[in-house]
Amino acid sequence: MREKIRALQKEFDKSAKSASSSKEIEDLRVMFLGRKGLVTSLMQDLKECLPDQKKEFGKLINDIKNSISESLNNSFEYLKACEIEKNTLEEQVDITLPGMKNFLGKAHPISQMIDKMIFILSQMGFSVYHSPELETEYYNYSGLNYPDDHPARDMQDTYYIDKTYLLRSHTTSFQQRVLENHTPPIRMICTGKCYRNETISTRSHVIFHQIDAIYIDKNVSFSDLISIIKEFYSKLFDENVEIRIRSSYFPFVKPGIEVDVKCTICNGNGCRLCKESGWLEVAGAGMVHPEILANGGLDPEVYSGFAWGGGIERVYLLLHGISDIRLFLENDFRFLEQFP
Ligand SMILES: [Zn+2]
Structure with missing residues (x-):
């Protein structure tokens, strides 16, 4: 069980690193914390543990659930802010417009x-x-x-x-x-x-x-x-x-x-x-x-x-x-x- 919890943590760390948009963060939330997610599945595995292990592993799974949730929230806020900024910039600067010509002064004929x-x-x-x-x-x-x-x-x-x-x-x-x-x-x-x-x-x-x-x-x-x-x-x-x-x-x-x-x-x-x-x-x-x-x-x-x-x-x-x-x-x- 302990190994399974560790493996889950590793997998989350790896997936979170490669997420680059708020949409991908939402997908991760479903994958790990959703009703049929990996953390929920781990909770179900807990039922098969011995009573004295249930408390220890239950706490570990709960901690990892909170940690994943907090991490996903932070990443989501950050990436969302970046996307808004990017969209605003794209609206302001139309990069397809021709550049401004520099007027170089010259002497009168x-x-x-x-x-x-x-x-x-x-x-x-x-x-x-x-x-x-x-x-x-x-x-x-x-x-x-x-x-x-x-x-x-x-x-x-x-x-x-x-x-x-x-x-x-x-x-x-x-x-x-x-x-x-x-x-x-x-x-x-x-x-x-x-x-x-x-x-x-x-x-x-x-x-x-x-x-x-x-x-x-x-x-x-x-x-x-x-x-x-x-x-x-x-x-x-x-x-x-x-x-x-x-x-x-x-x-x-x-x-x-x-x-x-x-x-x-x-x-x-x-x-x-x-x-x-x-x-x-x-x-x-x-x-x-x-x-x-x-x-x-x-x-x-x-x-x-x-x-x-x-x-x-x-x-x-x-x-x-x-x-x-x-x-x-x-x-x-x-x-x-x-x-x-
Ligand atoms: Zn002439």
Whole structure:
């Protein structure tokens, strides 16, 4: 009898260990403690024992019955709690849903273009000069030789804050500031936002970006200007560009020119981008006017230099065949995401 009780205990321990759900615990309860269970069957075997053994074995069987019952209760509570937790988690987290995408920020296309331009020019020895957007009339116009009656000064074109201050209409406003504070050789660039009171359209906006460069030293020649511009646009467009010069007028240069590069899309054969001309207009430039050098405290007999500049949106429109300048300021992800 003693052996039978021990064997029952062993069997229960083994079965309880492998039970992994509340259903299996319930099955064990029926198997061991049920009306036709193993413990009940052991109780019946007790009848065949001698009277003095009945008491001892009866107590042992009773103890084992209580122990099994307690053990099953504890396991049942524990496994039930685990199942509830698991079910709740499964309800909360639908693992079949697609994962959340991480949004990785990136620079605005105009910032990317500015960074590339600065990188190219810094390799050519130019440094960046930060010039204010809120500028004085002098640095924006008078100091750059703009006559008092020049149409660009008109209220229609320029955002005046008061008689002295305005929002710079071009980054060329940095020239006099540089000349006043630096001694040659000077190789500086300025880039950033400019403001003009224009009607907003596909080709123009009240806010746009420019880049301007100035190079002053002894014996700087016109051919230096052409070679620097050619090298700059070749690197910017990632190919060896051909340059065309047209005569033009800007108050701060003499002579003034406009620079075209051969259309990189059609290789000069004519396409929609270059309006069938085969050329793309990219910059205004020229040799720095002697008056500008004198305004900056430099002797025009000793020093010479060149300056050039252009719109940044314009180059971007050309490079990517974009037809509407307004897209740059609309913060439309569908547009911005196309420029990795
Ligand atoms: Zn073309």
